Amino acid sequence: MNRSNCSFSELRSSPAFTYFTFVYLGLLLALGLPLNGLALWVFCCRLRRWTEAHVYMVNLAVADFCLLCVLPFMLYSLKDHSEDTPFCQVSQGIYLTNRYMSISLIVAIAVDRYVAVRHPLYARGLRSPRRAAAVCVVLWVLVMGSLVLRWLLREQEGGFCFSNRSRHSPYTVAFSLLGFYLPLAVLVFCSLQLATALGQRPDTDSGQAEATRKAARMVWANLAVFLVCFLPLHVVLTWRLATGLNTCAIHDALHITSKFSDANCCLDAICYYYMAREFQEASPLASLPTAKAPKSQDSVCMTLS
Template sequence: MSEYDYVLDFNETGCRENCTLVTVPPGLSEIGHRHWIVLTCYIIVFLMGVPGNGLVVWVTAFRMPRSVNALWFLNLAIADLLCCLSLPLIMVPLAQDKHWPFGLVACKLVHGLLYMLMYCSVLLLVLISVDRWLLVSRPTWCQNWRSPRYAIWVCFVVWMLALVISIPQFSEMVEKRFGSKIICEGTYDTMLEAWSITVFRFLVGFLVPFVVICISHWMVFQRASQSPGKRQNPRAARTLRVILAVVLSFFLCWLPLHIMDFLQVVGQNNKVIKHDMLLVRMLALCLAYFNSCLNPLLYVCLGRGFRESLTKSLRSVLHFASEEPPQGLSMTGNTKSTTDSSYFVTGNRVH
């Protein structure tokens, strides 16, 4: 199901096994002005998300010591950055009254990419939460196996798994012609297929990860509460605060879109979905995209170590751009010292 407006197309004998989700025909022009509201939201997300996530990728990849935590958040920022970079291909059809000019391949890639990145983000959040639980419950195992080298392979598996489970979202997208317009839409052959994909998307992309994350953090809390004599490390507390904020923002931003997907399938007895529901779903999609530009703000506001690394990195770039380096001075030594003094959210290296 794409972000475009859907109605249920019924035949003369009623909906049996050949129900198809199709786009509202261009004749329904009453919601045209609402597209500009959504388009404005997309522009804001793009202008905030691309530089914000670009900075996170730059800091975590090039300006900080390589650690497991840094790799988790680096991949999360890459997923958010790709999501923001795909927005222009969504904004152009909205500006042209939903006319899709980019062809069938781009239709499948762009709209399938949204859910692929959703799955990737939520799997990374599950990974971060389980990783914190292992740190407090299996310290010996973590000492032997928790290393950046293995973390790279785990991130690769996460991306491949996200690609595999998002295949239905890629395959459902088709192009349909309404007069002179070509519209990119999601189509299901049967209502059973529509229900199956919607339920699968909700379980894998929301409910199951949410339960796993809650259980992981509850077990971490229980472990900490069972050691009253030990004072909690303030750096670990900052890390937990950032992780919880990222997790909470993800689920709050994506829950409305999952709800609207269910409402669209449940409303199968209506030939035309009400305009208010169409507007709500478009706004819910805007909220889902907004999550992609929210994480960098959380890192800067809540993560003191990341904020210090970013400040030092920007300061060194401005210094490099404004002054000529002395002849014979090695740049690698300065870079190394800056990198070694930069820390991720926790404020220390985590291997």
């Protein structure tokens, strides 16, 4: 049983906070639509050859579009408290699907890179675009199936259409934490292994050394995006589950960190340009005058993408 209850939050009821939230979500919508639209157009229309990373990134872009599609309804709900209707529940389901599909796909990309770099002989038999597509199908089914199960049990995690505090149960919080900390452990392991492997590579020339440094920075950047977007929310959920508190401060922290996690729809799109060499070549940005990458740098990029 919760130790205390929050029926009114001064922070979330203040006009300044509401205005800031509107501006923040509006910026995500304005940036996310063109960025992810460009990513999907390049991946689906401009790339000549599909790789495992491209399959994962297309699915990641689709998941981000799902979040962008429900942002207008989120903005509406901030102004007029929406009732718990089936349409609102579907919107919330799409919102949660984006969050945990993003987590799952980021980890899948890290595992794919780990296999390619640390186990190159096995990678030839394990990695293929077709198998990457099969992994994505399994992830979509698992994530959406879990959300349907929670909807049938009427134990939603909560959000812009689920303000009923009684639905916040330890079961759903524990489910959310499992869906984050287990992938986090896998991602940290793969990132450390990749960084170690890249650091041990011999530098045959200056181009190879620069390519290795860029690849290592890309690995750490992907881990940083994951932590910045998703760690604060799940730290608050962990604290809530451990203490059993249901105060206004906890709800305010959940609200803020949940919106903070929405930034992944823009940060993912920015990462696309650096994650795939072919994306850089096919993107309209490639027409800008830039120096051509050395051949040694291409080999490292192809290994990671």
